[in-house]
Amino acid sequence: MKSKNARQEIALERIWRLFELAEQEFESCPERSKRYIELARRIGSRNKATIPAELKKRYCKKCGAFLVKGKNAEMREEEKWVEITCRECGFRFKKRKSLKVG
Numbered sequence: 654m655k656s657k658n659a660r661q662e663i664a665l666e667r668i669w670r671l672f673e674l675a676e677q678e679f680e681s682c683p684e685r686s687k688r689y690i691e692l693a694r695r696i697g698s699r700n701k702a703t704i705p706a707e708l709k710k711r712y713c714k715k716c717g718a719f720l721v722k723g724k725n726a727e728m729r730e731e732e733k734w735v736e737i738t739c740r741e742c743g744f745r746f747k748k749r750k751s752l753k754v755g
């Protein structure tokens with residue numbers, strides 16, 4: 654088998670897709686984008702697939718809102734961290750900046 658767990662891989666693909674949809678729907682229907690995040694998180698936990706670090710910066714762990722900088726979220730960049738504040742519920746969390754370029 655090429656992958657350690659095909660089921661997790663499929664789950665991850667679906668998670669990425671749902672985040673894409675959440676982004677697309679955010680402007681016109683924030684409630685729907687919230688629903689996509691909820692779905693993505695459920696798929697993740699059901700299949701024991703961890704949501705990628707890049708995506709963890711894109712939603713609020715507390716209220717589940719899809720976060721867009723300057724819209725419903727503030728992102729304050731520090732040297733190694735990004736401090737994210739969800740304007741929907743006021744939850745604040747920090748994420749390590751990824752070292753990848755792009």
Ligand SMILES: [Zn+2]
Nearest residue numbers: 713716739742
């Ligand atoms: Zn929130």
